Amino acid sequence: MHHPLNDDDLRAAYRGAAVSAGVECPSSEDLAALAAGAIDAAAREPLLVHVARCCRCADDLRLILPARPAPGRRPAWLPLAAAAALAVALPLGTWWVSRPASPGVVYRQPAPASPLAPVAELPDGAELPRRAFVLRWKPVAGATRYDVIVADAALAPLHEVRDASANEVTVPAESLPERGVVLWRIEAIMPDGSRRASPLYRAAVR
Amino acid sequence: MSLGRPTLDAFLVQHGASLRRLAERLCPRGMGVEPAEIEQEARVRLWRTFERETNLREPASYLYRVAAAAAIDAVRRRRARREETLDPPGGGQGRDLPANGTSPEAAALNRELREAIGRAVASLPEPRQQAVRLHLLGFSTGEIGALAGWTEAKARNLVYRGLDDLRGRLTEDGIAPSAE
Numbered sequence: 001m002h003h004p005l006n007d008d009d010l011r012a013a014y015r016g017a018a019v020s021a022g023v024e025c026p027s028s029e030d031l032a033a034l035a036a037g038a039i040d041a042a043a044r045e046p047l048l049v050h051v052a053r054c055c056r057c058a059d060d061l062r063l064i065l066p067a068r069p070a071p072g073r074r075p076a077w078l079p080l081a082a083a084a085a086l087a088v089a090l091p092l093g094t095w096w097v098s099r100p101a102s103p104g105v106v107y108r109q110p111a112p113a114s115p116l117a118p119v120a121e122l123p124d125g126a127e128l129p130r131r132a133f134v135l136r137w138k139p140v141a142g143a144t145r146y147d148v149i150v151a152d153a154a155l156a157p158l159h160e161v162r163d164a165s166a167n168e169v170t171v172p173a174e175s176l177p178e179r180g181v182v183l184w185r186i187e188a189i190m191p192d193g194s195r196r197a198s199p200l201y202r203a204a205v206r
Numbered sequence: 207m208s209l210g211r212p213t214l215d216a217f218l219v220q221h222g223a224s225l226r227r228l229a230e231r232l233c234p235r236g237m238g239v240e241p242a243e244i245e246q247e248a249r250v251r252l253w254r255t256f257e258r259e260t261n262l263r264e265p266a267s268y269l270y271r272v273a274a275a276a277a278i279d280a281v282r283r284r285r286a287r288r289e290e291t292l293d294p295p296g297g298g299q300g301r302d303l304p305a306n307g308t309s310p311e312a313a314a315l316n317r318e319l320r321e322a323i324g325r326a327v328a329s330l331p332e333p334r335q336q337a338v339r340l341h342l343l344g345f346s347t348g349e350i351g352a353l354a355g356w357t358e359a360k361a362r363n364l365v366y367r368g369l370d371d372l373r374g375r376l377t378e379d380g381i382a383p384s385a386e
Contacts, residue, residue: 005381010323010372014342016316017324028278032271034353041355048353052339060281064274065349067231069266153246183250200253 018055025057026050035064116140118186118198121167127204130176135184135203136168140196143188147195150175150184158182163189176205214256218249221269225249228270232277239280247276319381326375334368341365 005013026034026047033039034047051057121136128134135148148169150159159175176182182205186198218225229245251272262268330338333354340350351361 005319005376011342011344013316013319013323014327014339016320017327018339018343028275028282029271031278032274035274036267036271037352038267038271044353044355048336048340051353052336052343055343056285058340058343058345060278061353062344062349063234063281064232064277065345065352067228067270067274069270153250183253200250202250 015055018053018058023050023054025054028060031057031061032064035061035068037068116188117196118143118146118188120184120186120198120201122201122203125181125202125204127206130173130178130205133171133173133176133203133205134168135171135186137186137198139167140188142190143196144191145189147187147189148184149187150182152177153181153183179205181205214253217256217262217265218252221265224266225269225273228273229277232273234277234281237281237284239277239284243280244273244277247280248273251276322376322379322381326372326379329375330368330371334364334371337361337364338368338372341369 030039030043030047031051034044034051039047051061118137118140121138122128135150137146140146146161146164146167148161148164149157150171151157158177159171161169181202183200183202185200188196188198190196225248226241226245229241229248233239233241233244248269255272327335327338327342333356336354337350340353341347345353347362347365348358350356350365351358354361356364
């Protein structure tokens with residue numbers, strides 16, 4: 001056979017061949033990290049191998065590549081400056097962490113997630129009737145009380161419960177939308193005043 | 207109640223406009239995805255992951271990763287829904303079924319071409335093979351370099367040399383690519 005092929009033909013034919021049937025595609029988070037360059041070489045290699053053989057992941061990646069932030073140039077003096085800044089920042093950081101929170105805080109180092117954090121007893125995304133919207137969670141050993149926040153999908157708070165002693169709360173219907181998804185989260189308060197936050201869960205108003 | 211919200215709220219006050227612009231830039235055209243969907247999904251992910259994120263020294267990169275992942279998932283959901291609606295069971299991309307208006311002979315020829323090109327590409331040495339694969343999937347040499355950790359000059363060199371090799375192998379196979 002003899003087929004004159006131009007570059008577009010080659011691309012079209014290769015796309016037809018680059019179908020990753022039966023292979024699990026990388027997560028969107030992995031592709032986004034690859035595009036952002038926020039991934040080390042060892043993790044990058046298998047991702048790129050997959051993308052080069054999967055036209056769908058290639059399309060996904062090409063969708064997000066143009067919007068990636070421009071890589072910053074790192075001046076040669078930066079490591080020295082960083083070391084100097086660290087020497088100043090360490091004592092300052094100790095004070096910063098121990099001082100009362102204020103609305104001006106932007107980059108407070110988050111506490112690591114505790115393995116003893118509250119866990120919902122409802123499946124994520126559970127549908128609940130608006131008139132009996134009961135949120136339940138597993139009790140946290142040692143917790144003295146719980147705070148619960150409910151927000152809409154745009155993260156605007158809808159309802160808050162403070163100092164709940166039981167491991168469930170009922171959200172009043174008037175605080176809820178007629179239908180749609182709300183987000184909720186539990187915080188267990190321990191005897192020493194520390195808090196253990198759950199992940200953010202979703203629940204659908206029925 | 208604290209719930210980490212002051213931190214996230216402050217972050218969104220500072221970067222909310224960037225997130226909205228990102229959602230608009232990342233939103234694909236013609237797929238029925240709205241920027242608001244990407245922005246909302248990104249906000250939910252931020253709330254879910256913000257307290258675990260330890261690398262906030264580069265907020266632009268963090269915000270980009272969250273919004274980009276939300277955009278990809280929106281596209282994947284649309285794609286899956288479209289395929290459920292349009293694809294007959296057992297059909298799909300890369301299969302041998304003729305497309306509408308394509309004769310069985312043409313479909314067989316396409317299949318032969320795909321297989322020949324797949325074989326020829328797979329026979330290229332690395333890293334040329336990787337560069338050629340990415341080029342054929344539409345990535346520019348700048349993008350290939352950025353993804354693979356090469357300079358653009360190196361990516362360009364690998365693509366051009368790899369394409370020369372590929373054309374040579376296809377010619378040996380009886381497929382004559384035009385020189386473009």
